[in-house]
Amino acid sequence: MPTETAFVATNWQSSGIKIDKKRLKQLCKRYDKPGLIYLAKWALALFVSGAVVWATLGTWLVWPAMIAYGTIMMVPGYCLSHETAHGTPFRSRWLNETVLWVTSFIYMEEPLHRRMHHTSHHTFTWHIDKDSQMPFDTPMDFKGWLIEISGISLLKYHIKELLELTVGHFSQHTREVSQVGDLPKMARGARIFMAIYLGIAIAIFMGQLWLLWFLVLPRFLGIPAMMLYGLIQHVELQENSPSILESTRSFKTNAFGRFLYANMNFHCEHHLFPQVPFYALPELNREIRDQLPEPDPGFFRTQFEVLSVVIRRSLKKNTKAKSIRQAPHMITEGGYQPIATKSM
Amino acid sequence: MSEWVHVGQTSDIDEEDLIRFDHEDGRTFAVYNTEKGFFATDGFCTHEAQHLEDGLVIGTVIECPLHQGRFDVTNGRALSAPACVDLKTYPVKLEGDEIYIEI
Numbered sequence: 001m002p003t004e005t006a007f008v009a010t011n012w013q014s015s016g017i018k019i020d021k022k023r024l025k026q027l028c029k030r031y032d033k034p035g036l037i038y039l040a041k042w043a044l045a046l047f048v049s050g051a052v053v054w055a056t057l058g059t060w061l062v063w064p065a066m067i068a069y070g071t072i073m074m075v076p077g078y079c080l081s082h083e084t085a086h087g088t089p090f091r092s093r094w095l096n097e098t099v100l101w102v103t104s105f106i107y108m109e110e111p112l113h114r115r116m117h118h119t120s121h122h123t124f125t126w127h128i129d130k131d132s133q134m135p136f137d138t139p140m141d142f143k144g145w146l147i148e149i150s151g152i153s154l155l156k157y158h159i160k161e162l163l164e165l166t167v168g169h170f171s172q173h174t175r176e177v178s179q180v181g182d183l184p185k186m187a188r189g190a191r192i193f194m195a196i197y198l199g200i201a202i203a204i205f206m207g208q209l210w211l212l213w214f215l216v217l218p219r220f221l222g223i224p225a226m227m228l229y230g231l232i233q234h235v236e237l238q239e240n241s242p243s244i245l246e247s248t249r250s251f252k253t254n255a256f257g258r259f260l261y262a263n264m265n266f267h268c269e270h271h272l273f274p275q276v277p278f279y280a281l282p283e284l285n286r287e288i289r290d291q292l293p294e295p296d297p298g299f300f301r302t303q304f305e306v307l308s309v310v311i312r313r314s315l316k317k318n319t320k321a322k323s324i325r326q327a328p329h330m331i332t333e334g335g336y337q338p339i340a341t342k343s344m
Numbered sequence: 345m346s347e348w349v350h351v352g353q354t355s356d357i358d359e360e361d362l363i364r365f366d367h368e369d370g371r372t373f374a375v376y377n378t379e380k381g382f383f384a385t386d387g388f389c390t391h392e393a394q395h396l397e398d399g400l401v402i403g404t405v406i407e408c409p410l411h412q413g414r415f416d417v418t419n420g421r422a423l424s425a426p427a428c429v430d431l432k433t434y435p436v437k438l439e440g441d442e443i444y445i446e447i
Contacts, residue, residue: 009392009394009410011409011410021398022358024398025361025400028400029400030400030402086412087407087412087414087424088412091402093423093424112425115425115426116425116426119391119392119410119411119426122410122411123392123410123411179391179426179428179429181428182425182426182428274409274410274411274412275398275399275400275407275409275412
């Protein structure tokens with residue numbers, strides 16, 4: 001019989017958050033309707049922005065239109081892949097797993113690999129050598145920021161993992177976060193993905209250019225926005241803390257930002273209670289906000305301050321941000337010591 | 345040698361919910377009230393030994409609160425990753441409003 005866990009998982013309990021258990025279970029309730037409404041809004045936004053791309057083909061305006069379309073494809077796509085990896089946005093399991101496969105295909109990560117690696121990110125949030133989804137070295141400098149935002153690092157990781165899974169080679173991290181029966185399933189999923197990617201490449205080569213304009217190019221043009229959202233989840237915060245309040249950042253944003261990011265601006269709340277679906281996070285926030293740090297300022301202000309800090313760190317200047325939260329050791333003057341090496 | 349142990353009353357468990365039961369010998373269990381009746385399993389998830397007491401019951405499925413691994417509480421079968429090892433289940437009987445599990 002399994003016994004009490006030997007580790008302390010990073011969640012509400014390790015962070016000292018109190019919530020009425022009956023209320024928590026109400027917030028965890030699963031429905032199909034909110035997730036389906038979100039899917040419909042996403043489809044509509046893709047249709048409208050895709051129509052703008054179509055209308056501007058052949059002019060210079062196609063590029064800003066493509067960036068907008070790509071952002072709308074990639075940010076909600078990434079969020080839905082993340083949410084469905086948790087299994088929370090839909091009550092119907094088949095719906096959850098279908099959306100997981102489609103969005104993980106766009107994100108370019110085999111679905112089971114995504115799910116298993118993400119478990120480690122929640123069990124050991126921002127713990128060096130344990131969290132298998134630490135995407136950059138800490139503290140971050142300007143070079144690290146550029147590499148992160150370009151998506152090059154993530155793309156290399158995704159391609160390497162997909163190729164390795166396809167040939168049945170499993171990295172140390174993958175073996176650590178998975179159970180034996182999962183590995184052949186991951187290999188099969190990766191082979192299916194690779195076959196479809198190859199099919200798309202052949203179709204484009206044979207003249208099906210709409211796949212290039214509406215799938216491949218926007219996938220890459222939307223990556224920087226997706227990376228910017230992901231960046232501020234944990235950057236400048238505390239490694240190796242049992243408390244989510246020290247390792248994770250929530251930030252303020254408007255209704256469009258909440259749609260685009262599927263309420264993941266409530267990121268502390270998500271890490272405290274990963275069993276709560278994205279559509280219930282605003283309600284969860286209202287329930288526990290008096291126990292949380294003040295969320296950082298809006299998306300653009302937070303991004304600007306992070307960029308300012310990483311530039312000053314590279315210039316060996318003072319790295320204290322004006323208003324965003326930072327772990328004490330992130331504030332230095334005249335250089336810094338590396339803390340963590342990225343795990344993906 | 346198994347024994348029937350009293351774990352509580354039916355009114356202690358809301359519909360589509362569960363309670364934790366800690367036996368004096370150190371073992372811990374989860375007892376469920378589902379649409380198909382009362383069931384009992386080991387208390388800890390087989391994935392990373394998180395107690396299921398804060399998990400979500402959906403129909404006859406218990407979802408672990410840590411990583412959302414799912415099990416069918418009627419037979420303990422692991423339904424979805426990250427859980428892949430089945431939960432051990434225990435017989436349940438009701439005597440009036442009193443719930444007993446055989447352990």
